[in-house]
Amino acid sequence: MGVSLYTSRVVLQTLGVEDYGIYNVVGGIVTMFSVLNGSLGGATSRYITFELGRKDYARLNKIFNVALLTHIILGLVIVSLAETVGLWFLFNKMIIPEDRMNAAFWVYQISILSSLISLTQVPYNATLIAHENMKVYAYVGIVEVFAKLAVVYLLLISPFDKLIFYAILLFLLSLCIIVFYRIYCIRHYSESKINFCREGGLYKDMFKYAGSDLIGNISVLAQGQGLNLLLNVFFGPVVNAARAIAYQVQGAVTQFGNNFMMAVRPQIIKLYASGEIKEMFRLVYLSSNFSYYLMWLLILPVSLEADYILSLWLGKYPEHSVSFLILIFIICLIQTLKTPRTIVLHATGKLLLANVVIGSLLCGAFPLAYFFLKLGGEPESVFWAANITMFLSEFISVFIVRKYVEYDIANYLLNVHFRCAFVTAISLVIPYLVYDRFMEPSFIRLLLTMVISTLSIISTVWVIGLNRDMRQKVVLMIKSKLQGK
Numbered sequence: 486m487g488v489s490l491y492t493s494r495v496v497l498q499t500l501g502v503e504d505y506g507i508y509n510v511v512g513g514i515v516t517m518f519s520v521l522n523g524s525l526g527g528a529t530s531r532y533i534t535f536e537l538g539r540k541d542y543a544r545l546n547k548i549f550n551v552a553l554l555t556h557i558i559l560g561l562v563i564v565s566l567a568e569t570v571g572l573w574f575l576f577n578k579m580i581i582p583e584d585r586m587n588a589a590f591w592v593y594q595i596s597i598l599s600s601l602i603s604l605t606q607v608p609y610n611a612t613l614i615a616h617e618n619m620k621v622y623a624y625v626g627i628v629e630v631f632a633k634l635a636v637v638y639l640l641l642i643s644p645f646d647k648l649i650f651y652a653i654l655l656f657l658l659s660l661c662i663i664v665f666y667r668i669y670c671i672r673h674y675s676e677s678k679i680n681f682c683r684e685g686g687l688y689k690d691m692f693k694y695a696g697s698d699l700i701g702n703i704s705v706l707a708q709g710q711g712l713n714l715l716l717n718v719f720f721g722p723v724v725n726a727a728r729a730i731a732y733q734v735q736g737a738v739t740q741f742g743n744n745f746m747m748a749v750r751p752q753i754i755k756l757y758a759s760g761e762i763k764e765m766f767r768l769v770y771l772s773s774n775f776s777y778y779l780m781w782l783l784i785l786p787v788s789l790e791a792d793y794i795l796s797l798w799l800g801k802y803p804e805h806s807v808s809f810l811i812l813i814f815i816i817c818l819i820q821t822l823k824t825p826r827t828i829v830l831h832a833t834g835k836l837l838l839a840n841v842v843i844g845s846l847l848c849g850a851f852p853l854a855y856f857f858l859k860l861g862g863e864p865e866s867v868f869w870a871a872n873i874t875m876f877l878s879e880f881i882s883v884f885i886v887r888k889y890v891e892y893d894i895a896n897y898l899l900n901v902h903f904r905c906a907f908v909t910a911i912s913l914v915i916p917y918l919v920y921d922r923f924m925e926p927s928f929i930r931l932l933l934t935m936v937i938s939t940l941s942i943i944s945t946v947w948v949i950g951l952n953r954d955m956r957q958k959v960v961l962m963i964k965s966k967l968q969g970k
Contacts, residue, residue, distance in 0.1 A: 488630045489740075493733045494799050495637045496651065497726075502803055504588070504648045506722030507581055509729035510713055511593050529556075529608050533676075534615040534754040535832070545676040551688055552608040553679070560604040567597045579714075580721045588648045595652040599659055606663045609670045612677055615751050619744075621669060625662060632658050711851045712867045719858050723803055727864075730795070730802060731809035738783045739817050745776050750828050757832035765832075766892050769825040770900060771955075777821045777905045778946050784814045785913065786938040789920045790931050797928070805864050812868035818909075819875045822901060826886050839885045843878045850874040904950060912938075912945040 497505050529552040533545065571593070575581075581589050613621060636654045643650045670677040716724045749772045756765035787794060791807045830839050850871045857866035887894055916938040924930040947956065 488633055489733070489737045490798060492633050492637045493730070496640065497730070497799060497802075499637075499640055500647055500651065502726045503582065503722050504585065505729060506717075506724070506726030507585060507589050508592055508648060508652065510579070510717045510722060510725040511575065511581075511589050511596065530611040530614065530750075530831075533608070533611050534751045535758050537615050537751075537755065542676060546678060546680060547684060549608050549612065549676045550680055551684075552611070553605065554681070555688065556604050556607050560601045563604065564597055564601055567593075567600075571597075578718065580717055582722075585648070588646055591649045592652045595649075595656050599656045602660060602663060606666065609663075609666050609677065612670050612674055613666065614747060616674065617748065617751050619748055621666075622744075622747075625665065629658070629662060632661075712854055712871065715851070715854055715858065715867055716864055720864055724805060724864050727803035727805040728809055730799070730806045731813050734787065734794075734810055735813045735817060738787060738814075739780060745779060746772065746824050746828075749776075749825065753825065753828045754832040757829070762890065765829070766890075769829060770897070772825045773822055773901045774905065774950060776824070777818065778908065778942065778950055780818060780821050781905075781909060781912070782939065782942050784818065785916060785942065786931075786935045788814055789916060789938070790926075790934050793926045793931055797931075808865050809868060812865060812872060815872050816868070816875050819872075819879050822905065823879055823882060826882060829886055829890060833889045835889045838888065839882060842885065843882050846878045846881065847874050900952075908942070908945050908950045911949065912942045915941050 500508065529548075532548045532552070537545065575589065575593055576586075579589075636651075636658060639654060640647060640651050713725060713728060716728060749768065753765055753768055753772075756762075756768065788811050791810050795802045795806055795810075830836055850867075850873075853874065854867035854870035857870060883894060883897065886892070916934055919937050920930070920934055924933070951959070
C-alpha cells in the first residue's frame with residue numbers, strides 16, 4: 486500500500502495532471518469492451534472451486550480447458566471491437582488535447598494488448614485462488630512492489646515520451662507476473678494441463694452461467710468506466726485525474742478487505758458444494774462484519790484527514806479529489822457488506838434474477854448521473870448517483886438471496902447491517918470531535934486522528950460489534966498466544 490501511494494505521487498508529478506488523466510480514461514475504453522470477461526471470469530472461478538469442493542479432478546481439468554478456450558475467443562472478439570468502435574470513440578468523442586492524441590493512441594494500443602493477455606490468464610488465477618494458495622500471491626506481491634519502484638525510477642530518467650513509456654513498463658511488468666503464474670500452475674496443478682475438451686455441454690453450461698451474470702458485470706462497468714467517460718465528456722481529462730487519484734487511494738485502502746474476501750470466497754463455495762449451509766452462513770455473517778470493520782478502520786482516519794493526506798502525498802492535487810474520495814469510500818463500505826452474499830449466489834449458480842433486478846438498478850447510475858450533469862450538476866453528482874443506486878440495491882439483494890437459500894432475513898439485518906451501522910455511528914464521534922474542534926491541520930493531528938480512530942473503532946467493535954461467543958474466542962486466542970501455545 487505504501488509503495489502504491491508513493492509511486493502514484495511520483496507518476497502524477499512526472500506525467501502531469503493532464504497525462505495522468507489521459508492514461509486513466511483511455512485504458513477505461515478497453516475495460517468497457519471486457520464486460521463479458523467479468524462474467525466468464527466469475528463462471529470460471531465458481532466452477533473450478535465447486536469441483537474442488539466435490540473433489541472431481543477429471544471434470545476439473547475439462548472445466549479449466551473450456552474456460553481457457555472461451556477466454557481466448559473472447560479476447561479476439563474484444564480486440565476486434567476495440568480496434569474499430571473503440572478507436573472511433575477515442576478520436577471522435579473523447580476530450581484529449583490535440584498534441585497528446587498520438588500518445589493517447591499508443592497507450593490505447595498497449596492497453597488492448599495487455600487486456601488480451603490478461604483475459605487468457607483468468608483460468609490460471611482462478612485455479613490458484615480455488616486452491617487457496619495465498620502465499621504465492623504474497624510472494625509475487627512483494628516482488629511486484631520492488632518492480633513498481635524500478636518502473637518509477639526508469640520513468641524519471643526516461644528520455645522518451647513518458648506517458649507511452651509508462652504504459653510499456655507496466656505492460657512488461659504485468660506480462661512477467663502472468664508468465665510466472667502460468668508456469669507455477671502448470672507445474673503444481675494437474676488440472677492446468679492443456680487438453681482440448683469436446684464436451685459441448687460444458688461450454689453451454691459455462692456460457693449460460695456467464696450470460697446470467699452479464700447484466701451484473703455491465704452494472705459494474707456503468708458505475709466504473711461509464712461514469713469515468715461521462716466525466717471526460719463533460720469536464721475533460723483533469724477531472725479524470727482527480728477521479729484516478731481518489732480511486733488510487735481507495736484501491737490502496739480496500740486492498741486489505743479485498744484480500745480478506747479472496748480468502749473467504751473459496752471457503753463459502755466449498756461449504757455450499759458440500760451441503761453445509763448453516764456453516765456457510767456463519768462464515769457469511771463473520772466475513773461481512775469483519776471485512777466491514779477492517780475497511781472502516783482504514784477509511785475513517787483517511788476520510789477525516791483526506792485534504793491533509795493528499796497535500797502531504799501529492800503537494801498540489803486536482804480539484805474535486807477529496808470529495809470524490811469520500812463519496813467513493815461510501816460505495817466501498819456498502820459493497821463490503823454485499824460481497825459475501827454475492828458469493829453465496831455464485832455458489833448456487835442461480836444468478837439470473839439477481840442480475841436482472843440488481844444489475845438493472847445499478848446500471849441506472851449512468852443515466853441518473855447523465856441527468857444530473859445535464860441539469861448543470863457538479864462532477865460529484867455522478868458519485869451521488871452511484872451511491873443512491875448502490876444503497877437501494879443492497880437491501881433488495883438481501884431478499885433475493887432468501888429465494889434460493891434458507892436464512893433468517895431479520896436476524897441477518899440485525900447482526901450485519903444494524904451492528905455495522907451502530908459501530909460506525911458510535912466510533913465516529915470522538916475522532917470527529919478531535920479533528921473538528923481541537924487542533925489545526927498538521928502531521929501531529931494526522932497521527933492523533935489515526936490513533937484515536939483506531940482505539941475508538943477497536944473498543945466499539947469489542948463492545949458492540951462482536952457477540953459474546955466471539956469475544957470469548959478472541960480472549961482464548963490471545964491467552965494461548967501469550968502462553969506460547
